[in-house]
Amino acid sequence: MDLGDSVLDHLRQVAALPDLAGTHYELECEIGRGGMGVVYAARDRELDRRVALKVLEVALAGEAQLIAKLEHPAVVPIYEAGTLPDGRAFYAMKLVTGLRLDGYVAGLASLAKRLEVIRRVGEALAFAHARGFIHRDLKPQNVMVGEFGEVYVMDWGVDAVAGTPGFRAPDARLDRRSDIYALGGLLQFLLPVPPPPALQAIAAKAMSADPAARYSDVAAFLLDMERFQEGLAVEAWAEPWWHRLRRYGARNAVLLWLLAAYAAVKFLLFFLRNL
Amino acid sequence: MTMNKILAGVLLGLVLGALDGGTAWFYPEARPLITGILVGSSFKGMVVGLLSAWFARKVQSTAWGITVGAGLGLLFAFLVAANDTLNGRHPYLEIMVPGFVVGAIIGFVTQRVGTPGTAVKEQ
Numbered sequence: 001m002d003l004g005d006s007v008l009d010h011l012r013q014v015a016a017l018p019d020l021a022g023t024h025y026e027l028e029c030e031i032g033r034g035g036m037g038v039v040y041a042a043r044d045r046e047l048d049r050r051v052a053l054k055v056l057e058v059a060l061a062g063e064a065q066l067i068a069k070l071e072h073p074a075v076v077p078i079y080e081a082g083t084l085p086d087g088r089a090f091y092a093m094k095l096v097t098g099l100r101l102d103g104y105v106a107g108l109a110s111l112a113k114r115l116e117v118i119r120r121v122g123e124a125l126a127f128a129h130a131r132g133f134i135h136r137d138l139k140p141q142n143v144m145v146g147e148f149g150e151v152y153v154m155d156w157g158v159d160a161v162a163g164t165p166g167f168r169a170p171d172a173r174l175d176r177r178s179d180i181y182a183l184g185g186l187l188q189f190l191l192p193v194p195p196p197p198a199l200q201a202i203a204a205k206a207m208s209a210d211p212a213a214r215y216s217d218v219a220a221f222l223l224d225m226e227r228f229q230e231g232l233a234v235e236a237w238a239e240p241w242w243h244r245l246r247r248y249g250a251r252n253a254v255l256l257w258l259l260a261a262y263a264a265v266k267f268l269l270f271f272l273r274n275l
Numbered sequence: 276m277t278m279n280k281i282l283a284g285v286l287l288g289l290v291l292g293a294l295d296g297g298t299a300w301f302y303p304e305a306r307p308l309i310t311g312i313l314v315g316s317s318f319k320g321m322v323v324g325l326l327s328a329w330f331a332r333k334v335q336s337t338a339w340g341i342t343v344g345a346g347l348g349l350l351f352a353f354l355v356a357a358n359d360t361l362n363g364r365h366p367y368l369e370i371m372v373p374g375f376v377v378g379a380i381i382g383f384v385t386q387r388v389g390t391p392g393t394a395v396k397e398q
Contacts, residue, residue, distance in 0.1 A: 254337070254383060262376040266298055269369055273302070 018055045019085045025053060025092065036063075036155075041095060044079075051079060052095040055088050064091040066133060067156050074124035076152050096154075098146035105140075105190055114190040115199075115229065117143070119222060120151035122183060126218040128156070129176050136174055138182035139167045140189055170209050177211040180221060184214070187225075198228045201237035280389030284328025285321050287388075288381050292320020295377050302369075304362055319355055319374070323347045324381050331385040340386035341379045348378015 018040065020027055025042040028050070032039040037056040044051050056063070064081035071077070081091040099107070101117065109117075121143055125135060135142075135156055141164075144152045169181035184206025191199055202224050208214045215221040224234045231251040233239060239247070249256060296316025299305040305312060327344040334340075352374025356367045 254341075255380070258341075258376065258380045258383060262373060262380065265372050265376055269372065270301060273369075 018053070018088065018090065020053075021085055023082070023084075025051070027053075042092070044092070050095045051092045052076075053090055053092050055084065055090045063156070064089075067091075067093075069131065070124075070128055070133065070156065072124050072127045074120050074151050074153050075128075075156070076154060096144045096146055096152050098144050098150075098152075101140035101143040101145060101186070101190075104145040111192060111196075112229075113149075114192075115225060116149075117145060117151050118183070118187050118190060119225065121153055121186060122218050122222045122225075124151075124153045125179055125183060126222070129179070129218060134174060134176060134179050135182070136178070137164060137167075138179060138186060139164045140186065143186070169211070171211050173211070176217065177214050180206050180214050180218060181208075181211075183218065183221060196228070197243070198234045198237050198239070199225075202228065202234060205236040278389050280328040280332050280385055281325060282328075283389035284324035284326075284331070284381065284385040286324070287384055288320035288322070288324020288327075289317050290320070291377050291381060292317040292323075295320065295373055298373070315355060319351045320377065320381070323351055323378050324385065327378070327382045328385040328389065330382075331389075335386065337383060337386050340382040342382070344382015344385070345375050345379035348381065349375040352378075 016038075017027065018038075020042070024046045025044055028041040028043060030038060031041050031052065037054050040053045040055065042051055042053045043049070064078055067075060068078040068081070076093045076096060079092040079094070081089070084090055098104075104117070105114065121138070125138070128135065133156065135153065137155055138153070142153060142155045144154060146152065167182040167185040169178040171178070184203045187199065188203040188207065191203065195203075202221070205224075206214055206221055215224070220235075224236055227234050231247055233244065233247070293313055293316060296313045297309075299312045299316075300309055323344065326347050327340065330343050331340055349371055352371040353367070355374075356365050356370040359366060359370070
């Protein structure tokens, strides 16, 4: 009896499903697939909660251990790591419900909310860099925004990956500055059209082809973003005089209106006196 | 350089009060009295600045700062105008209206400058 192609495909899919015998997890469904493995939603029978299970197709040395060392609000916590009966490695982590960053942006989030996401990602990067870790593959698909606005950076430090086009630095090195390049790419990705010139300049500085021309660290990048949000001049942009004047006016609008009111009152009183 | 709010308010009130009083020079009938006007206006400004800064230490709110400063400016300008005469009449309009606006400016600036004390942020 010949089996049809659709039946064979179904059998292949079933055969590829992880064998969770001997674990306390029940498979629910596949929720994501990448070059390094597949992520499933599963239920932890012992704690009666849903988790994400990442089953690795390739033996990636220490990915789970690396993520477990990064205890930060923007890094998905690892619950458990182990080996399946079929020999594949897996790790269980928090199941994040929300949107990938590309989907979040499509939902017309405000500029303030977009910059907040960048800030949270930057803080996670700064935290990791301070502990000697780099991400290597920061991109919108590796950032999740939860239903309450919480931000998670996923897929840390995978040795076999050296970035994604558009977010991969042109220089061959993988270090903090390549992460900063990717962070600039993320900012560029989130900018509205037309982008504020100062933010465009910050993204461009972070994405300089010359690593030495980029921000020296994530903190400098975040500081420039903070300066933009406070209406101050940013390091990345030599703004023209008329823009500096407009920014000063916007930042001191109340004071300027009060001074104008004083001048108007004085002029009016002098004018009325002479009538 | 950091400066506490009280000192900032007093200095600001002194400068703005002096400038406001100096505009009396544009009224020829007031020129013989300009020295007294300058001293009185400067002192008025210092008092408004002191009280506005004290308020700013207690309540951190730009809107309330402007309101309180304007109110204090109006009050002290009234007291000055009520004790002054120019051409046989009290110059209420010429003193109180600018005094109101100067008070608002002092109230606003004292909210922004100087190191705060035990301020309660307005929700």
